[in-house]
Every structure is written in structure tokens, then in C-alpha cells.
Amino acid sequence: MNIYLPIAELSVNIFIILSLGGAVGFLSGMLGLGGGFLMTPLLMFIGIPPNVAVATSANQIVAASVSGALSHWRQGLVDVKMGMYLLLGGLFGSFTGIWIFKLLSNAGQIETFLAIVYFILLFSIGTLMLIESSQVIRDRIRKRTVKRKLHYHNWAHRLPFKVRFYSSNLYISVIPPIIIGYFIGILSATMGIGGSFILIPSMIYFLGMPTSKVIGTSLFQIIFITAFVTLLHATSTFAVDAVLAFSLILSSVIGAQLGVIFTNKFRGEELRALLAIIVLAVAFKIGTDLLIQPTDIFSISVIKELY
Amino acid sequence: MRNILAIFISLFIYQGNASALVIGSDLNEITIGANFSGQDLLVFGAFYSDPSLPRDAKGDVIIEVKGPPQTVQVRKKKPFFGFWLNNAEVTFKEVPGFYYLISTTEINDEILNKNNITLLSDQDTQEIEWGKIRMPKDRHDFMNAMKRNKNNLDLFAINNDSTQIDILDGNLFKTNIPIPNTVPVGNYTVSVYLLINSELKKGYNYDFKVKRIGIESVIHNLAINFPLIYGLLAVFLAGFMGWISAEMFRRLRKT
Known part of the structure; x- marks a missing residue:
């Protein structure tokens, strides 16, 4: 059965869209990641134009992060103040991101840009996850426990404009959270992702936040960043496809809940190793598409007249 | 609309063997x-x-x-x-x-x-x-x-x-x-x-x-003519669906 997407202006098989949303939702529920970094490239693989894939993916993440943030909020695991500083940087970052996106679109390079950044991103995430999970698996087999540092003191503690974050038990400068937020905002607007996989380690290693508060705070700020990115795309690239977003949200929220149920039955590191392999496979596909001579070295794009 | 049978007729006479x-x-x-x-x-x-x-x-x-x-x-x-x-x-x-x-x-x-x-x-x-x-x-x-x-x-x-x-x-x-x-x-x-x-x-x-026609036309017009309203609706719909799903599954798990 086909469904017509009013903004992408093409019809797609509804079952492909639903299973894509379900699968990405399942993975994100299972691993606690947003999944936007898989959603956008997979949408482009099935023929959705890059601008629609990015803008609509951002819209879908709003739903995923609201759903995830609520449970952390109830348990008091959101540092709202830290979230606000990240958000402040993020708002400026999304403006920059949209500007970059439009610049590259007009130059006809957005597809290549997305392919390159997605390749780098997915390749690094996949490799890191594979190394990390295989180490944990190896340590488990050797029955070794690894001691980890609880708190990191670094340059973030020496910069000016220090503020006390009671919730996270921190007294650090506001500059690092704003800069991190700014960077995440650019990524969100250009790539249609939440950026939690970069945000979470940054909050732990650069800001020294307690790991218990990190996921909730990251989801909290992602809600607002992706909401803002959706608005920016809706008003400047006109590429948010509500029908596509609705189908993806519907299937991904169900997939995410199934993923949560599933995750209790398996070990985290084995699931992460599995996801690492999926991520590397997507990276490999994007990478080879860039390097192998395309079957047609010409491509066309229609300049949309808005009426 | 298949039921509207539109028929257009054109006639022109070709000299001699009268073909049209x-x-x-x-x-x-x-x-x-x-x-x-x-x-x-x-x-x-x-x-x-x-x-x-x-x-x-x-x-x-x-x-x-x-x-x-x-x-x-x-x-x-x-x-x-x-x-x-x-x-x-x-x-x-x-x-x-x-x-x-x-x-x-x-x-x-x-x-x-x-x-x-x-x-x-x-x-x-x-x-x-x-x-x-x-x-x-x-x-x-x-x-x-x-x-x-x-x-x-x-x-x-x-x-x-x-x-x-x-x-x-x-x-x-x-x-x-x-x-x-x-x-x-x-x-x-x-x-x-x-x-x-x-x-x-x-x-x-x-x-x-x-x-x-229908929903396709409504969505497209809204997205082009009132992009801010369209964007806000898209965001609220997403937020609402996220909230509803979290609530629904929380209750399901309790029972």
C-alpha cells in the first residue's frame, strides 16, 4: 500500500516507512540512543530527498525525546539549569546550522556534505562502540572489573563565569556547556539528529556531570533543540513532511517500547556490539557510494516553485 | 475522477480524401x-x-x-x-x-x-x-x-x-x-x-x-503559506505523541 508524502511529493510504500521507524525506534529503545543518526541516512537510502529527510527526522526526534525525557524527569534525573545553558548555545547553533544547510543546498553540495559527515560520524561511533563493547565482553569473560574515575577536573573548571549547578553538584564555567550546545545545534540542524551520542560523552568528560543525570538532561535539551530545528526548517527550507513524520513517530514509539522490553533480556554490551555492526554497515554503504564512480555521474534537481 | 467522462472533439477536413x-x-x-x-x-x-x-x-x-x-x-x-x-x-x-x-x-x-x-x-x-x-x-x-x-x-x-x-x-x-x-x-x-x-x-x-486534494492539499498549503503555524503544529503533534506513548506504555507496564 502506498502513501503520498505531500512535501517530499512522491509516494512511498507505507510498510517500508513503518518498518524503518519501528526498527530505528527498537534500536533506540534498546540502547537508549535517539537513533536520528540512523534515521536520516536510511530515509535517504529509500529515496527521500535529503532536505526532507533531515527536517522530518528532527521532527520525529521531538517525539522520541519527549517520550524518553518523561521517565527521567519523574525520577528527578534532569539538571534543568545545565539543560538551559546547553539550550542557549544550541539555539545559536541551530541558526548557524540552517545557514550552512541552505548555503550547501544552493551550491548543490548538500548530498555530498551529508554523505561525508555521516560517514565520519557513523564510522567513528561504530568503531568506538565495537571496541568498547568487545572490551567489556572480554573483561567479563576474564572476570575483571574496571575501576572508573568518578569526577574529572579539567579546563572546564578553570574558565570564568562560574555558576553553581546544584542538581549536578558542579561549580563550573558556563562557557563549555554553551559551546557544546552550540556545536550540537549545528549538527542537529544540518544532519537531522539529536546528537545525544556526542552530547552524553561531552557532558561526562568535559563538564564532569554525574552519569545518572546525563541522559535525562541530554534528552531534555534535545526536545527543545529538535523542536527549534523543526521550526527553522519548516520556515526556511519548507521540508518538514508531516505525513512522513507522523508515520515515523507512530512506528518508532512502538518500536522503542518493544526495545525497552527486549533490552532486559539481553546483556547491554552484546546489544551495543550488534548496533555497532549495523552502524558500521550503514557507514560502509555511504562510504562506498562516495568513492565508487556512480552509475550516472549526472544528477538533476528541480527548483521548487512555492505556491 | 474517472466518472467524469470528458470528451473533446476536433474536426477538420482534409481536402480530397476527407480525413480528420x-x-x-x-x-x-x-x-x-x-x-x-x-x-x-x-x-x-x-x-x-x-x-x-x-x-x-x-x-x-x-x-x-x-x-x-x-x-x-x-x-x-x-x-x-x-x-x-x-x-x-x-x-x-x-x-x-x-x-x-x-x-x-x-x-x-x-x-x-x-x-x-x-x-x-x-x-x-x-x-x-x-x-x-x-x-x-x-x-x-x-x-x-x-x-x-x-x-x-x-x-x-x-x-x-x-x-x-x-x-x-x-x-x-x-x-x-x-x-x-x-x-x-x-x-x-x-x-x-x-x-x-x-x-x-x-x-x-x-x-x-x-x-x-484533501489532506494532501491542506498540508501542502499550510506548509507553504503558513510555515510557522505548520512548524508549530508539527512540533506539538510530535510532542503530544511522545507524551501519549510514554503514558500509555507506563500504564500498560503497571498492570
């Missing part, structure tokens, strides 16, 4: 709704002449369908350090968003060109922004690339398979024109020409519309 055309179609608009996945347009007609005349004497028909004009950019990739990146760019203006040509016999290009039965008229060809592309051969490559890419999207076809025009009884003809799901909205023109002894007699044109 009557043509019609089953649609005067194609509507894009939520389940639109392309549609066939039936074009039919009759040779209006003495039925006893042999088939050859009645002439041949050429059917041309043209969609609304668009600006199309064609880009050529070039390897940079092993990466295939878009490089040269050519902009074509007034390219029909959909083009389809079929005839009952093979027609030579000379006749088609002379009568402007082509994707781009001479005037449109002059408006192409060639940019850095100067060599005639390279320009030709770009033109072909544009046609090939549009063909892959089912938006450009010169159908040389004459058998796809059914001729019944030597007098009636009909053919189905496949309108794909990627068609742009706007005004379309169907032109049917009668060709006798390699000489083109003026044919008949009629228009039909491709338009969005």
Missing part, C-alpha cells in the same frame, strides 16, 4: 490524494473519414503530453581525491515537468522539430544557462543527462513502441499514458496531431489539471 480526427480522454483532472500512486490517462480518438478507406490513407497520429514548466539543474560529478563530488552545473528553464510522446508510426525528427514537437522549443534552448560548459559535445551530454534522469523518474518518455496505440477496426485508436506518482501539480496539455503523407496537419489540444 475525433479525440477524447477519460479525465480532465488527476487528483493527488493520500493514496495517489500514479494513474493512467486514457487518450482515444477516431479517424473521421470514409470507413472504407484503407488504413494507410487515413494517416498517422502523434500524441504528445506536456506538463507544467520547471527549472531543472543538472550537475556533473567529478572525482576529488577519490570522492565523487558535484562539479559543473547547467540550468534548464521551461522544462515540461512531464513529457510523453507516442505515435502510430515512427516519425522522423525533422518533422517533429519543424513542428516544435520536442521537450524544449528553440526558444527554451536559447535560455539554457550553460555556465562553464562550452563544447557542443559536453552540452549534448548535459542535455541527454537531463532527459535520462527524467526518464528514470518516469517524467520523460519518447515511446517508440507504436503497438501501444491500439488501433481498432482501422478507424479507432486508444492509448494509456502512464502518469507516475512523482508528477508535478499544474496544467498539462495533450496534443494530438494527424500526419498524412509525411505532412503534419494541425492537430487538437486540450488541457487537464493535476492537483492535490
